[in-house]
Amino acid sequence: MREERPIIALDFPSLDKVKTFLSLFPSDEKLYLKIGMELYYAAGPEVVTYVKTYGHSVFLDLKLHDIPNTVKSAMKVLADLGVDMTNVHAAGGLEMMSAAREGLGRDSKLIAVTQLTSTSQEQMQADQNIQSTLADSVLHYAKKTKEAGLDGVVCSAREVEVIKRATSSDFICLTPGIRPEGSASGDQKRVMTPEQARQIGSDYIVIGRPITQAPDPLAAYQAIYDQWNHH
Template sequence: MHESRPIIALDFPAFTDVKKFLALFPAEEKLYVKIGMELYYAVGPEIVRYVKELGHSVFLDLKLHDIPNTVKSAMKVLADLGVDMTNVHAAGGVEMMKAARVGLGMGPKLIAVTQLTSTSQVQMQTDQNIPTSLTESVVHYASRAAEAGLDGVVCSAHEVENIKAATSQNFICLTPGIRPSGSLADDQKRVMTPAAARQIGSDYIVVGRPITQSEDPFVAYQKICKEWQG
């Protein structure tokens, strides 16, 4: 399931920023980008249509979490937008995840968020009242997502091995919080380099600031591609 392109997180506040950023890449360079809440809520569905028209792949990172019927209806809308991948919160439960799969259909990839990469074990135990270890919680959610017919999960690279063991080698592990060697961790508590993520078995990686805030994003992207592809 290894996706050779690192997914670029388009964490920009406005449409104009995205247009400027994407214009820095050669037209023939087809990217895989992540559109998150900030951008989607600021611009709306038009941002997905624009990026798709340029020929790029889109991971729409909205983390749906609601009653099954609402999630199913929302997923139908996202499927019509032509997203390549989107996600839900595994905490919504198996029935909700199954409804999401039905709404989205079998074309796009559907993955689940287990525990956010910004969450530490202490925070999880205190805020969510989950007494197990962080890894046990993540693996449990991943198993439920697999049971519901999802394609994979968003997880820390440190959890990939355990998740694959509990599900299957084909179960997607998408890893955010990736930083090329020698850069700052910023607000992510669990981070890893592209090369280490590859070695540990991640299928997709998401990279944001090291590319989007670089002086030359295309050069930074190529460097990360090289590290990721080995």
């Protein structure tokens, strides 16, 4: 289940920037790339088609959250794009997540966001009026995600162990907020190194700026790949 390739977050504002970035990598290096809202809203489905043409894998990170029928219809469109993985917000509920699964089909992985890694417990309690602990909220959402037939969740690496225990060992835990030793945490509140994420059982890790803004992105990627795979 574990993906050896760190997922690179393509946090760029245009397809041209993506092309420039990908040109820094050998043509035979098949990457796993995250396309988020900024890039998808700027470049549209074309950016997915472009990177898929070069044999890269795509995690389309749009975090859908709407009425079940709308999400189901949107997922049918994303399935036609051939994305390898996409996601919804678990807060959309059981019915919405089940509808998303039906719309996407089984050829692509579907995961759900529990609580964003930028959210602290204090913020969750004040802004969402969820008065449990952050860990309890994440675990509740993970169980509902499993019940809806999804493949896993986006979560902090700190929550992986308890989620696996409460669901199953093959339930995907994708962890953003990964930073190599010594790099700035940026706007992420709950962060971990690639090696720590591996030790704790993460299946996928997502890394953005430490690669995309590095002086040598290829070298930065290879170093993180080695840390993640314990080379």
